[in-house]
Amino acid sequence: MSPKDMAINGDSAVAFAWKQIDPDVCAAYPITPQTIIVERFSDYVADGEVHTEFVCVESEHSALTVCTASQSAGARTFTATASQGLAYMWEMLPITSAMRTPLIMAVANRAVSGPININNDHGDVMAARDCGWISLFSENVQEAYDMSIIAPRIAEHWDVQLPCLVNLDGFILTHAIERISPLETHTVKEFVGEYKARYPLLDHRNPVSHGLMDGPDFYYQHKYQLVEAMAKAAQVAEEVFKEFAEISGREYHSVERYLCDDAEYIAIVLGSSFGTAKAAVDKLRAEGVKAGCAMPRVYRPFPEKMLAELMKGKKGVAVMDKHLSIGAYGPLYPEMIAAALDLEVIPGMYNYIYGLGGVDVTVDHIKSIFEDMVEGRSEKVNFLGVKL
Amino acid sequence: MVEYKDMLIGGRTDKPGSAEGFKTGDWRSFVPVVDMDKCIDCLTCWVYCPDDSIIIKDDKMAGIKLSHCKGCGICASVCPKKAIAMVED
Ligand code: SF4
Numbered sequence: 001m002s003p004k005d006m007a008i009n010g011d012s013a014v015a016f017a018w019k020q021i022d023p024d025v026c027a028a029y030p031i032t033p034q035t036i037i038v039e040r041f042s043d044y045v046a047d048g049e050v051h052t053e054f055v056c057v058e059s060e061h062s063a064l065t066v067c068t069a070s071q072s073a074g075a076r077t078f079t080a081t082a083s084q085g086l087a088y089m090w091e092m093l094p095i096t097s098a099m100r101t102p103l104i105m106a107v108a109n110r111a112v113s114g115p116i117n118i119n120n121d122h123g124d125v126m127a128a129r130d131c132g133w134i135s136l137f138s139e140n141v142q143e144a145y146d147m148s149i150i151a152p153r154i155a156e157h158w159d160v161q162l163p164c165l166v167n168l169d170g171f172i173l174t175h176a177i178e179r180i181s182p183l184e185t186h187t188v189k190e191f192v193g194e195y196k197a198r199y200p201l202l203d204h205r206n207p208v209s210h211g212l213m214d215g216p217d218f219y220y221q222h223k224y225q226l227v228e229a230m231a232k233a234a235q236v237a238e239e240v241f242k243e244f245a246e247i248s249g250r251e252y253h254s255v256e257r258y259l260c261d262d263a264e265y266i267a268i269v270l271g272s273s274f275g276t277a278k279a280a281v282d283k284l285r286a287e288g289v290k291a292g293c294a295m296p297r298v299y300r301p302f303p304e305k306m307l308a309e310l311m312k313g314k315k316g317v318a319v320m321d322k323h324l325s326i327g328a329y330g331p332l333y334p335e336m337i338a339a340a341l342d343l344e345v346i347p348g349m350y351n352y353i354y355g356l357g358g359v360d361v362t363v364d365h366i367k368s369i370f371e372d373m374v375e376g377r378s379e380k381v382n383f384l385g386v387k388l
Numbered sequence: 389m390v391e392y393k394d395m396l397i398g399g400r401t402d403k404p405g406s407a408e409g410f411k412t413g414d415w416r417s418f419v420p421v422v423d424m425d426k427c428i429d430c431l432t433c434w435v436y437c438p439d440d441s442i443i444i445k446d447d448k449m450a451g452i453k454l455s456h457c458k459g460c461g462i463c464a465s466v467c468p469k470k471a472i473a474m475v476e477d
């Protein structure tokens with residue numbers, strides 16, 4: 001523990017990271033469980049601790065519109081939302097990426113209504129997954145802070161220029177106070193660097209038009225440019241993680257693995273449940289089960305090659321989804337199967353839907369998933385913890 | 389047609405007036421026809437035409453360029469002298 005360590009909840013940690021970055025513009029609208037991020041950040045603005053222009057808007061739709069416009073103008077921009085707020089932004093999400101505006105948005109992951117529910121699951125961010133945004137997940141408050149600092153470096157890279165979501169589980173991380181080791185503000189500023197915009201609207205010496213209409217002869221090509229930018233983002237993320245390790249001593253990877261090398265059974269999980277899964281794996285190991293778990297920290301671009309490598313030679317893979325495409329599968333499951341198609345032998349692949357609307361998922365629940373796989377009880381799609 | 393490698397990212401363009409190349413004239417089902425005898429060169433049609441299709445020569449109304457005229461009929465409806473008729477194209 002360094003003397004600079006803080007006890008802080010996830011939302012405040014994200015706001016603190018952005019205070020250190022000191023963006024040019026923030027436009028946001030409060031929504032539980034993201035509200036503390038915007039509240040804390042507006043305190044910093046009111047107290048003159050940042051130079052940020054804070055734009056009060058009447059809705060999330062306007063928030064993202066303002067942010068997209070300000071980033072296009074050449075200003076480093078940050079926002080945050082959750083659940084219905086992200087849903088209300090949906091119309092703007094693919095526009096922000098198509099316009100190649102690398103703004104950063106923290107998402108305090110929360111179930112999408114209805115029924116009305118304010119607790120954690122991944123229904124909000126999964127509905128946004130096809131919109132051309134980079135998407136990073138965090139396991140704990142430290143990671144939510146670290147990802148907030150890492151995100152602009154990936155997003156703003158000259159050859160990436162894509163917006164980025166920083167996910168942190170609602171309440172489980174946003175409202176939980178944990179101990180974190182923040183970086184010095186000057187270290188953060190040096191790491192993130194000055195924002196150099198590509199084709200900013202305010203560069204009157206090099207005038208450009210943004211947000212134009214595309215006929216079929218351009219639309220598809222512009223979408224393909226996003227495909228290339230995402231592929232670049234995958235490389236850049238690894239480079240930025242390495243650089244971040246040098247300044248912080250904390251090592252991150254596009255796919256985080258825990259005891260996977262010699263494991264026979266693994267669970268794939270996103271967000272805070274990764275910590276729970278690690279605890280379950282420890283217990284299982286003590287009982288002689290060769291268990292492991294992994295988290296695709298970078299969910300978009302989807303690190304399929306690394307995930308295929310991870311699944312090689314495994315007997316069973318439990319893909320855990322905190323969201324469900326009703327009538328089909330959880331969103332991660334078909335993608336994991338697509339990744340596994342690169343393997344000569346495809347492991348048993350099981351989808352576990354869990355934690356919808358904040359249903360608590362304990363170490364024992366995750367342990368039971370491995371026991372199911374070992375005993376051959378796993379179905380193709382399993383609804384963990386649903387009381388029928 | 390711009391080559392893929394020359395396309396700016398983000399659907400941007402640094403070439404002003406690129407809409408010139410996007411001919412909207414074939415959307416038209418009615419075509420404006422001017423009766424020059426009635427026209428008083430007030431240029432109201434030029435002010436209102438959303439597609440910059442009214443030709444001006446020496447400050448006078450000199451006809452309609454049809455490459456981008458969508459046949460919306462705005463010129464006909466604003467003309468104070470009813471000098472423009474919309475005719476099926
Ligand atoms: S019909 Fe419409 S587009 Fe055509 S010249 Fe008249 S105002 Fe312009």
Ligand code: SF4
Nearest residue numbers: 427428430431433467
């Ligand atoms: S509005 Fe009518 S009168 Fe005036 S310039 Fe046009 S056609 Fe002529």
